[in-house]
Amino acid sequence: MIPFLIALASPQYQESDQLKTLLPNGAVIFCEKRESPFVSVQLILSNRDFPDLPSNYGYRHLIEHIAARSIPGHDLEIESSGGFLFCSTSRDWMRFEWRLPPDKLSLAYKGIGQLLKDCGATEDLIKRESILVGREVDLASTPEIASKQAWKSVYGAEGIDPVGNKESVSGAKPDDLRGLWRQMTRGSNVVISACGTLDQKLFTSSCKDLLSGLMTSKPGPIATRAIDGSFGAAGMVGVPIPSITTKQGVNALVAAFGLAGRLNRPFITYTPSIRSGMALVGTTDPYDSIKQVVDVEDPAIIFILGRINAIEWVKSRLSTPDGAAEFNGTLLSLSPSLRPAKLIESIELASYAGFLRTWSLIKGVAQ
Amino acid sequence: MEPHQRCCAVIPAFVFFTQITVSNQVSSVPEIREYAVPGRDSVAIEAVVKLPDLNSSQRYVLAQAMQVAVQMTPEFGNRDVLHVQKTGTRFRLYMAADHVRIGLTVDKGDFGPGLSLLHSVLTEPSFLADTIKARRSRMTSPWGPAYRGFDLQEAELNHDTMAALWQGIMRPKNISVAVAGTFRGNAPTEKWRSMQTGWVYDAPNQLPLSYPLLAKPLPNPLPIIVYDSKPITVTRASLASYLLAANALGVGKESVQWLVAREAMNLSYRQEAFLLPTVQGWRFRMAYATDEAGTKAEVLAELRTKLRAKCESLTQADLNHAVGIGSGYLAYQMPTLPLLLGIGESLSNDLNDQTYLRHYWRTMYGFDWDAESILLQMKGITLPEMKKLLIQLIDESDVRIY
Numbered sequence: 001m002i003p004f005l006i007a008l009a010s011p012q013y014q015e016s017d018q019l020k021t022l023l024p025n026g027a028v029i030f031c032e033k034r035e036s037p038f039v040s041v042q043l044i045l046s047n048r049d050f051p052d053l054p055s056n057y058g059y060r061h062l063i064e065h066i067a068a069r070s071i072p073g074h075d076l077e078i079e080s081s082g083g084f085l086f087c088s089t090s091r092d093w094m095r096f097e098w099r100l101p102p103d104k105l106s107l108a109y110k111g112i113g114q115l116l117k118d119c120g121a122t123e124d125l126i127k128r129e130s131i132l133v134g135r136e137v138d139l140a141s142t143p144e145i146a147s148k149q150a151w152k153s154v155y156g157a158e159g160i161d162p163v164g165n166k167e168s169v170s171g172a173k174p175d176d177l178r179g180l181w182r183q184m185t186r187g188s189n190v191v192i193s194a195c196g197t198l199d200q201k202l203f204t205s206s207c208k209d210l211l212s213g214l215m216t217s218k219p220g221p222i223a224t225r226a227i228d229g230s231f232g233a234a235g236m237v238g239v240p241i242p243s244i245t246t247k248q249g250v251n252a253l254v255a256a257f258g259l260a261g262r263l264n265r266p267f268i269t270y271t272p273s274i275r276s277g278m279a280l281v282g283t284t285d286p287y288d289s290i291k292q293v294v295d296v297e298d299p300a301i302i303f304i305l306g307r308i309n310a311i312e313w314v315k316s317r318l319s320t321p322d323g324a325a326e327f328n329g330t331l332l333s334l335s336p337s338l339r340p341a342k343l344i345e346s347i348e349l350a351s352y353a354g355f356l357r358t359w360s361l362i363k364g365v366a367q
Numbered sequence: 368m369e370p371h372q373r374c375c376a377v378i379p380a381f382v383f384f385t386q387i388t389v390s391n392q393v394s395s396v397p398e399i400r401e402y403a404v405p406g407r408d409s410v411a412i413e414a415v416v417k418l419p420d421l422n423s424s425q426r427y428v429l430a431q432a433m434q435v436a437v438q439m440t441p442e443f444g445n446r447d448v449l450h451v452q453k454t455g456t457r458f459r460l461y462m463a464a465d466h467v468r469i470g471l472t473v474d475k476g477d478f479g480p481g482l483s484l485l486h487s488v489l490t491e492p493s494f495l496a497d498t499i500k501a502r503r504s505r506m507t508s509p510w511g512p513a514y515r516g517f518d519l520q521e522a523e524l525n526h527d528t529m530a531a532l533w534q535g536i537m538r539p540k541n542i543s544v545a546v547a548g549t550f551r552g553n554a555p556t557e558k559w560r561s562m563q564t565g566w567v568y569d570a571p572n573q574l575p576l577s578y579p580l581l582a583k584p585l586p587n588p589l590p591i592i593v594y595d596s597k598p599i600t601v602t603r604a605s606l607a608s609y610l611l612a613a614n615a616l617g618v619g620k621e622s623v624q625w626l627v628a629r630e631a632m633n634l635s636y637r638q639e640a641f642l643l644p645t646v647q648g649w650r651f652r653m654a655y656a657t658d659e660a661g662t663k664a665e666v667l668a669e670l671r672t673k674l675r676a677k678c679e680s681l682t683q684a685d686l687n688h689a690v691g692i693g694s695g696y697l698a699y700q701m702p703t704l705p706l707l708l709g710i711g712e713s714l715s716n717d718l719n720d721q722t723y724l725r726h727y728w729r730t731m732y733g734f735d736w737d738a739e740s741i742l743l744q745m746k747g748i749t750l751p752e753m754k755k756l757l758i759q760l761i762d763e764s765d766v767r768i769y
Contacts, residue, residue, distance in 0.1 A: 264437075
């Protein structure tokens with residue numbers, strides 16, 4: 001009982017409980033000690049310098065499907081111990097999360113060590129998982145479908161989604177996937193991020209052993225995306241968010257969160273990126289109108305609300321061990337110097353004039 | 368694999384706070400319970416409203432009425448409704464087969480205005496004519512029907528039918544309110560008791576039934592196969608058995624459904640087993656998202672045969688796996704509890720959802736959700752017992768395709 005109380009009563013963290021280590025080969029290890037019933041260990045593989053292309057549309061997603069089941073008996077061992085393996089793929093990274101009882105941390109080390117050796121791609125698995133990728137696409141919800149449309153409308157071909165489809169991924173060959181896997185597992189593309197009940201030095205030391213054999217690399221130039229259009233539909237708008245390391249990016253984020261703050265039953269989907277990104281903002285309430293909000297509400301109030309909400313969003317991402325490991329880890333996979341505290345500071349310094357530029361864009365597409 | 372594909376219904380582990388007050392038992396005033404959680408900067412207020420038997424049109428009208436009721440009341444204007452709630456939060460409105468949830472979050476110390484707002488919504492919603500517009504929800508999820516324990520039939524909306532239905536349901540005896548967070552003990556109870564006017568005790572017992580029906584909803588974009596058990600009785604004793612069965616069948620990447628339907632038959636990307644309140648009572652449900660080919664009678668027969676064979680071949684390692692899954696959500700906060708309350712989405716580990724879950728259980732079943740005790744019972748179940756239940760659930764389930 002006591003661990004639950006601690007976990008829910010103490011969402012705050014201290015910098016002194018965190019340890020970040022940059023390895024000579026470019027890989028990053030981050031961990032945060034926090035009392036919790038579980039520990040979250042995440043392997044994050046960045047593709048910031050080799051974005052998805054029409055020629056390998058959905059391949060990384062297919063790799064994720066295959067790699068997640070590539071270690072015989074691994075899921076059985078994790079799940080039998082009370083843990084779980086979660087996986088996801090975004091436009092900028094792929095993520096494997098071992099959520100485990102604190103005394104089962106060794107399962108994460110074992111899994112990471114095995115995964116970094118090989119993604120397990122075979123002809124048979126590609127065939128099986130291609131069908132499942134197709135079925136996954138069919139299950140997309142309205143916001144997921146809208147998000148794809150928004151990216152395509154705003155960024156054209158460069159807004160390609162990471163999911164792929166059955167047709168695109170069924171043409172993949174094992175060597176194609178292994179080639180991508182090798183790129184993703186070069187030193188500078190690898191981050192291990194953890195949060196929970198752990199010993200920081202011991203954890204870091206164990207991860208160093210796992211990562212020491214990776215090929216040394218430096219990040220290549222970031223591929224940018226050019227805005228090519230806009231997106232607005234009933235109950236939702238696409239808000240382009242420039243790199244989150246820039247003032248324009250933060251101003252746009254504040255506008256997106258300000259709008260969401262004025263909607264009933266709002267939703268906002270946004271993944272921080274140092275390329276141009278996208279926040280899809282909408283309402284699930286059929287009685288609400290984005291157009292009415294942008295036409296009637298005072299932008300100055302929206303700006304203040306947006307700053308508060310954006311900061312709350314960062315804090316909420318950090319409030320659970322799994323959220324903290326993911327948020328810290330994915331920011332570090334974008335840039336080893338990008339930290340949540342820096343993001344909060346930038347949001348506090350957001351400019352009203354910059355906010356108005358995005359607000360005007362939202363006004364133009366709101367329906 | 369998207370995050371939601373971690374496998375199953377996502378109500379996380381609990382129990383995290385202590386109930387410090389069991390307040391009034393006076394049936395003329397909705398009951399209120401306080402849950403103390405130290406060190407919180409917000410307060411969760413959750414109302415669980417028990418539902419009488421409703422037909423599918425009444426459910427539709429009630430679902431729309433909930434959306435309109437929280438827009439404004441005579442006491443709270445549109446902006447007041449927003450201001451009372453914690454910045455960035457909104458009413459949580461869900462309908463399940465057996466209850467509706469009306470929840471809100473306020474800043475620490477603001478439970479008074481929060482309770483006033485809730486009281487006003489429950490007793491005197493405006494239902495203004497110009498805000499009542501029959502609109503389809505903008506959001507759809509092909510998986511949605513898997514988690515739903517009732518049907519909806521669109522009907523015409525107007526102020527009178529909405530108000531009559533609302534008054535018929537929002538009676539003190541149907542409502543139980545939870546307040547969770549950091550506050551002086553008994554303060555929310557005193558506040559709640561001080562504002563108990565406006566309840567309609569003499570509303571007609573018969574809920575209005577004359578709803579002009581509108582067009583039937585469009586079919587689901589993707590076939591969802593559902594195997595429903597006969598209605599089951601969820602008690603302290605049976606809960607652990609059914610949860611263990613769900614763990615074995617449909618939670619995790621080593622579950623029977625995953626191995627059979629997804630990996631052996633390539634039939635579905637998403638497959639789950641869980642307990643769900645339905646209009647006819649609790650059911651044990653297995654669900655699969657497939658395509659038209661997957662709904663053919665011979666495929667369904669093959670699926671049932673293979674599930675049965677797999678269950679018959681389960682070993683002690685599989686039982687250990689099922690118990691391990693249980694310890695995941697009962698002891699380690701894994702978001703995999705195979706128990707759906709019909710809200711159509713995952714419950715999170717946050718204070719609001721956890722308060723709601725705990726309060727729902729107490730209100731509907733009269734005993735506390737005791738994770739340790741459930742896990743202990745789960746660990747006492749033998750392999751033959753688990754296999755017998757699994758095979759019974761497979762053999763006796765009825766297939767439905769949405």
